[in-house]
Amino acid sequence: MIIKILCSILIVLSSSIIGYLYSFRYLQRLQQLKDLYISFQLLETEITYVATPLVIAMEKIGSQSNQSIHQIFKDVHKILSKRIGYSVDEAWNQAIENNFNRTALTQEDKEILIDFGKNLGRTDQENQMKNFKWIYLQLQKHQQNADELKNKNGKLCKSMGILAGLAIVIILI
Amino acid sequence: MEIQKDKNFKNRQFFNNGLKKEILESLPIQLREIFIRLPSESIKDMEEIRLRNGKPLMFFAKNQDFFISKNSKISKDPSQSYLVTKEDVHKAYELITDYSVYALEEEIKNGFVTLKGGHRVGICGTSVINNNKIKTIKDISGLNIRISKQKIGVSDHIMNYLLDQGIFYNTLIVSPPQCGKTTLLRDIIRNLSNGMPSLGFRGLKIGVVDERSEICGVYQGIAQNDIGIRTDILNACPKAQGMMMLIRSMSPQVIATDEIGKIEDIYALEEALHAGIKLITTVHGTSMEEIEKRKNLEYLLSEGIFERIIILSNHPKVGTIKMIIDGTTKKIIITYPLKDRRNVFDH
Numbered sequence: 001m002i003i004k005i006l007c008s009i010l011i012v013l014s015s016s017i018i019g020y021l022y023s024f025r026y027l028q029r030l031q032q033l034k035d036l037y038i039s040f041q042l043l044e045t046e047i048t049y050v051a052t053p054l055v056i057a058m059e060k061i062g063s064q065s066n067q068s069i070h071q072i073f074k075d076v077h078k079i080l081s082k083r084i085g086y087s088v089d090e091a092w093n094q095a096i097e098n099n100f101n102r103t104a105l106t107q108e109d110k111e112i113l114i115d116f117g118k119n120l121g122r123t124d125q126e127n128q129m130k131n132f133k134w135i136y137l138q139l140q141k142h143q144q145n146a147d148e149l150k151n152k153n154g155k156l157c158k159s160m161g162i163l164a165g166l167a168i169v170i171i172l173i
Numbered sequence: 174m175e176i177q178k179d180k181n182f183k184n185r186q187f188f189n190n191g192l193k194k195e196i197l198e199s200l201p202i203q204l205r206e207i208f209i210r211l212p213s214e215s216i217k218d219m220e221e222i223r224l225r226n227g228k229p230l231m232f233f234a235k236n237q238d239f240f241i242s243k244n245s246k247i248s249k250d251p252s253q254s255y256l257v258t259k260e261d262v263h264k265a266y267e268l269i270t271d272y273s274v275y276a277l278e279e280e281i282k283n284g285f286v287t288l289k290g291g292h293r294v295g296i297c298g299t300s301v302i303n304n305n306k307i308k309t310i311k312d313i314s315g316l317n318i319r320i321s322k323q324k325i326g327v328s329d330h331i332m333n334y335l336l337d338q339g340i341f342y343n344t345l346i347v348s349p350p351q352c353g354k355t356t357l358l359r360d361i362i363r364n365l366s367n368g369m370p371s372l373g374f375r376g377l378k379i380g381v382v383d384e385r386s387e388i389c390g391v392y393q394g395i396a397q398n399d400i401g402i403r404t405d406i407l408n409a410c411p412k413a414q415g416m417m418m419l420i421r422s423m424s425p426q427v428i429a430t431d432e433i434g435k436i437e438d439i440y441a442l443e444e445a446l447h448a449g450i451k452l453i454t455t456v457h458g459t460s461m462e463e464i465e466k467r468k469n470l471e472y473l474l475s476e477g478i479f480e481r482i483i484i485l486s487n488h489p490k491v492g493t494i495k496m497i498i499d500g501t502t503k504k505i506i507i508t509y510p511l512k513d514r515r516n517v518f519d520h
Binding site for chain 2 (some may be wrong): 026046048051052053054055057080084085087088121122124125128172
């Protein structure tokens, strides 16, 4: 009997942990989108006010950004500073591709990031500013969306985890 | 996405033909492969590399141009040559601006960018005008990479004509384009700044107004050319304003600038003279008679403000000093090949 109870507790516990992990991804995505927003603000300052060359700016932002996303900027710096013939958007895409799986970002987030890279560094300050305004707007939208999903699906995942655990226990008993 | 990487770049030591790393790094990969395989003797004399949309790849050396084929063969026949694509020009532009067009707005407005190593790249394209001013250049159509070759020591043998017991004569260098006037100016600056122990000359504080970043080749705040230890550089600054700024702030003993001609430059020169500062500058021209006719220069020359006038020529080779004239007495001091004429006139 004791073993039965222990096993059922174990099942409920583990399934609710799975549920929590799933909901944690939604939380992470929101956090990383916020981190990206801050990093882009830093990058905008470097580009439009200080006029730091892009390669150096990327290195700086890489060291100032949050750990969850800083590798993207560091990779761009690494690729471009070698000067082996990558263009900015190629390097940017490569860096996103390398780090995408390590983040909680979705395919849509990736798309706006890639679009942002297409204009990065290529134009004068005025147009760079426009590019930043655009990415801010997109990130805000995505943040809203991530927030909604977090509230809706996050809760759902958590309760689903517990309920599924309970269901399994009931069936087995 | 497939990205073409520069395979040869790592193995460059096997192809070391003397083309400077900074220049190679500013070319797109496809062109790098062509240039890597060029023989070193043709690299040595290379003065300009020209990339034009859809036009043959060519370089300029020894006063003539040569075409380069896809297999790195050099010829004078354009039909064999590699045609530069729009993509090539675009990628080169990206590399030249260090992926940061926004950081070089001022330079691009003036039509050129300075590379690491002091090389200059001229830019052509469609200009965007706003309020009667050039805002930027778009749709880049042509690039001209001018390979900077600092020739240290070209002025050593004429310095004794420009100095008199530690005092520097106001000097004007007169030269047609592409005859090495900036090279000579740069070397004179270096000698004045470092001093010349062989002449018992200690060196002077020099302020350089480098409007076109050509004299010092400043790249991200560091002069890429050797311009001496007592030299202050005001980079990319309009000459007239720059001279006034230097007089006020850096207390120079000599002011050096390139290519004077505008009326405000002449005013600034006068201001410097009033402050007891010696001058060295250059002007486009071929002979004394020609520049004397210029309205803005007429006054300076007739007053004898420039005590030494150096006339350059590209015959028999670039940078030949045709003659040095004493600006106050209008007598020829030396003529090519460095023959002292002073005694001849004295008799």
